[in-house]
Amino acid sequence: MASDRLDLTFAALADPTRRAILARLASGQASVTALAKPFMMSQPAISKHLKVLERAGLISRGRDAQRRPRRLEATPLAEVTAWLVGYRRFWEGSFRRLDTLLDERKTDTKKRRYTNR
Amino acid sequence: MASDRLDLTFAALADPTRRAILARLASGQASVTALAKPFMMSQPAISKHLKVLERAGLISRGRDAQRRPRRLEATPLAEVTAWLVGYRRFWEGSFRRLDTLLDERKTDTKKRRYTNR
Numbered sequence: 608m609a610s611d612r613l614d615l616t617f618a619a620l621a622d623p624t625r626r627a628i629l630a631r632l633a634s635g636q637a638s639v640t641a642l643a644k645p646f647m648m649s650q651p652a653i654s655k656h657l658k659v660l661e662r663a664g665l666i667s668r669g670r671d672a673q674r675r676p677r678r679l680e681a682t683p684l685a686e687v688t689a690w691l692v693g694y695r696r697f698w699e700g701s702f703r704r705l706d707t708l709l710d711e712r713k714t715d716t717k718k719r720r721y722t723n724r
Numbered sequence: 725m726a727s728d729r730l731d732l733t734f735a736a737l738a739d740p741t742r743r744a745i746l747a748r749l750a751s752g753q754a755s756v757t758a759l760a761k762p763f764m765m766s767q768p769a770i771s772k773h774l775k776v777l778e779r780a781g782l783i784s785r786g787r788d789a790q791r792r793p794r795r796l797e798a799t800p801l802a803e804v805t806a807w808l809v810g811y812r813r814f815w816e817g818s819f820r821r822l823d824t825l826l827d828e829r830k831t832d833t834k835k836r837r838y839t840n841r
Contacts, residue, residue: 613740613743621732629811693747694796
């Protein structure tokens with residue numbers, strides 16, 4: 608993978624609004640209006656963030672000509688994962704803690720599911 | 725993990741020189757002079773990059789008062805990994821390709837080892 612691709616991806620991920628947009632898109636594609644809703648931000652401000660994500664290849668535009676819904680793209684996330692795998696022996700020591708964290712998250716999700724029934 | 729920690733880590737990783745410094749430190753701690761060597765950069769320029777990495781917690785300073793060698797720190801890498809795990813279902817589709825990539829790297833490393841004998 609090209610180094611400048613990783614530069615763009617890491618830079619795009621270095622912002623809480625952009626990470627929140629990705630988190631929203633992880634549950635399905637969404638229009639710019641829908642994406643702007645949870646943020647106290649103008650649509651142009653959101654559009655600027657979307658452009659950064661799009662340039663990094665983290666999101667793309669759907670075919671619906673009117674809504675142009677954005678959707679999450681996996682490739683840059685896989686590339687960052689591949690980069691991190693090279694440092695596996697450093698972070699895998701923290702993985703028992705991470706496993707616990709993930710188990711807690713799973714339990715939370717299950718709890719939420721039961722509550723929503 | 726705090727969102728601003730992730731901001732700092734992702735921003736620190738969005739630069740090829742800083743990623744190369746981390747790659748060098750992955751094979752052991754090193755002084756600033758040793759770190760500056762492979763780059764066509766002044767020591768102050770390298771020190772600036774080191775400060776960004778240090779602020780993100782990706783590196784720390786050793787105890788040797790004279791050399792103050794830098795070493796790689798695992799925690800921010802583990803935090804980025806934890807963040808990525810949340811998007812697992814998106815990038816794991818790319819993982820057959822990634823497995824191939826890692827197998828190739830392993831083979832390369834083995835080849836290099838044999839050549840160095």
